[in-house]
Ligand SMILES: *[C@@H]1O[C@H](CO)[C@@H](O)[C@H](O)[C@H]1NC(C)=O
Ligand SMILES: *[C@@H]1O[C@H](CO)[C@@H](O)[C@H](O)[C@H]1NC(C)=O
Ligand SMILES: *[C@@H]1O[C@H](CO)[C@@H](O)[C@H](O)[C@H]1NC(C)=O
């Protein structure tokens with residue numbers, strides 16, 4: 001078989017078949033995997049497009065009435081709206097209202113959106129927004145604006161409930177709040193967990209009863225990017241360009257899922273993910289060394305990942321942005337459907353980290369850098385923000401070349 005690539009170079013592919021004892025297939029289509037176009041099929045069910053976003057979304061929530069919320073962050077410039085609710089396939093409205101989308105001169109930054117990164121639903125019908133507090137025109141090297149960096153909760157009608165401002169001391173080292181998940185039944189009145197995707201990176205837990213915050217794992221290997229990380233999307237390698245200067249993306253801890261009493265996170269500019277008991281993340285009496293020692297490493301997940309989510313059966317979903325795919329891993333032994341390390345399927349209790357097996361749920365060209373996901377009524381909703389096309393990552397934008 002010959003493939004013409006770019007009309008310049010031709011490539012010949014010779015595939016070979018690896019026989020499994022007793023499994024010699026006859027000649028015919030599919031004898032050699034990779035020799036036929038149909039070998040590159042999608043994996044999993046068909047996807048359905050439910051909304052065409054006006055700009056690249058990062059955050060996503062779906063409420064009990066199936067309303068779809070998206071965030072349009074201001075990391076690469078001003079966006080007219082920071083949080084919207086979809087009102088049709090092409091239509092959207094600022095949410096919870098237009099006035100909150102921009103802070104006005106002199107306004108208390110805790111009362112308006114500076115740069116919301118995600119919106120998520122908790123288990124009691126409240127919507128939470130996490131604001132990084134970095135204005136779109138911030139000076140690189142500066143910390144987030146005090147008051148701007150915060151969590152806000154709303155009811156489904158958009159009524160504001162409560163604001164948790166990140167205390168000033170935790171804004172040090174350019175703390176960049178990116179994602180949030182809430183466990184409403186942990187402690188007296190629940191806890192929120194926030195990833196700090198800055199280069200130094202860290203993880204924050206917020207006591208939703210008294211608003212106290214703890215910052216953990218600051219600048220440790222389990223939150224920092226791989227040195228000189230390079231990713232790949234749609235077959236194109238991705239550097240973080242500064243105009244014509246080569247750069248390496250250093251995004252730290254990013255996506256979050258809560259499952260089986262654990263806090264799961266991924267380091268974006270890496271193919272690593274980790275988990276830790278939520279009880280360890282919220283305990284102020286543990287030393288930083290104790291917290292680091294409690295981190296579990298279940299092996300790599302083969303992809304850069306901007307988002308995670310979980311269902312009510314302890315299955316953690318990993319948005320495998322490098323592979324146009326959604327991966328998953330079962331964290332409850334009752335859901336495991338194969339023998340791993342001699343342990344048969346089924347049973348009970350949590351899966352220990354040495355038996356985590358990451359699998360593919362769906363792979364499809366429609367998934368263009370999945371960033372956030374939520375599960376409702378047996379459907380997984382995800383947004384695709386096409387980050388690979390953005391100014392610093394796309395060579396066609398940076399230098400006017402295709403690849
Ligand atoms: C927010 O500010 C931007 C820039 O001034 C403006 O274009 C946009 O319309 C404003 N958004 C709202 C909802 O008022
Ligand atoms: C990491 O923290 C150090 C110390 O505060 C700071 O100098 C540095 O700028 C931070 N790194 C980045 C890339 O923000
Ligand atoms: C963070 O870790 C890096 C690499 O280990 C080190 O070079 C840097 O100084 C550390 N930054 C801070 C703020 O501790």
Ligand SMILES: *[C@@H]1O[C@H](CO)[C@@H](O)[C@H](O)[C@H]1NC(C)=O
Nearest residue numbers: 140141241242243244245247
């Ligand atoms: C990009 O390059 C310019 C010119 O070399 C430099 O001044 C600037 O600090 C760089 N920006 C970043 C974010 O590294």
Ligand SMILES: *[C@@H]1O[C@H](CO)[C@@H](O)[C@H](O)[C@H]1NC(C)=O
Nearest residue numbers: 183185186258259260261262
């Ligand atoms: C939330 O916290 C409760 C109380 O510790 C725990 O039983 C539960 O498993 C946690 N939820 C998740 C999804 O991890």
Ligand SMILES: *[C@@H]1O[C@H](CO)[C@@H](O)[C@H](O)[C@H]1NC(C)=O
Nearest residue numbers: 187279281282283284285286
């Ligand atoms: C932390 O230690 C103090 C003093 O021993 C104790 O009163 C408190 O209950 C502990 N807190 C937690 C969350 O274990």
